[in-house]
Amino acid sequence: KNEVEQSPQNLTAQEGEFITINCSYSVGISALHWLQQHPGGGIVSLFMLSSGKKKHGRLIATINIQEKHSSLHITASHPRDSAVYICAVLPNSGTYKYIFGTGTRLKVLA
C-alpha cells in the first residue's frame, strides 16, 4: 500500500463544475503540498499546508491532520485547469524526502 493515496486517478468534468481531489497519507508529516503539472510541462506547488485551509482564487485546499487527509477543491472549473494534480507529503521523521501520490489527471471540457 502506498503511503500517499490519491483519488480519483482520472476525472473528467464540464466547465463550471465543482471539483474535489482527495489525498490520504499514512505517515506523520511536517507539510503537505498540492502540485500542478500541465501536459508536457513543469511542476508547480499550488499550496503548502500543515494545518487548516488555504484559498487562492478558485482553488481551496484543506487538511485534517488527525485523519491524515487533504482535499483540493476547484470551484467554477475551467478548461485551463486541465492538468495532473499531485499530492506530496514531507514526513516529520527528519529525512527530508518527499513522498508523492501518483496524481489525479483532470480534464475539464468546455
Added chain:
Amino acid sequence: DAGITQSPRHKVTETGTPVTLRCHQTENHRYMYWYRQDPGHGLRLIHYSYGVKDTDKGEVSDGYSVSRSKTEDFLLTLESATSSQTSVYFCAAQGAGNTIYFGEGSWLTVV
C-alpha cells in the same frame, strides 16, 4: 521556479554512452533532489543532497550517480545509459518553510 534551471532540456543519446544532467539554483537552497517521472509511477526519487558533498540514495538509484561540489549545482550522471532510463527527469529544491520548487524537466531518450 525560484531560480531552478535544468540542462539540457531535451537529449537523445545512444545506449552505453554517459549522460550528465545539470541542475542549477540561485537561491542557496540546502536540499536538492533528482526525480524521474514515468507513466504509472509518478515521481520517484533517484538521489538527493543535503549539502555540499552530502548526498544519499533514493528509491531508484541504480545506474545513477550524483555530485554536488557547489551549493548551486547538483549533477546527475548516467554512467552508461540504458533504454530503461528513458524518462523525464526533474530537479527540485526545498526552500524556506518547507516550500518546494521544481525545474522545468529534462526529457531524455536513450536509443
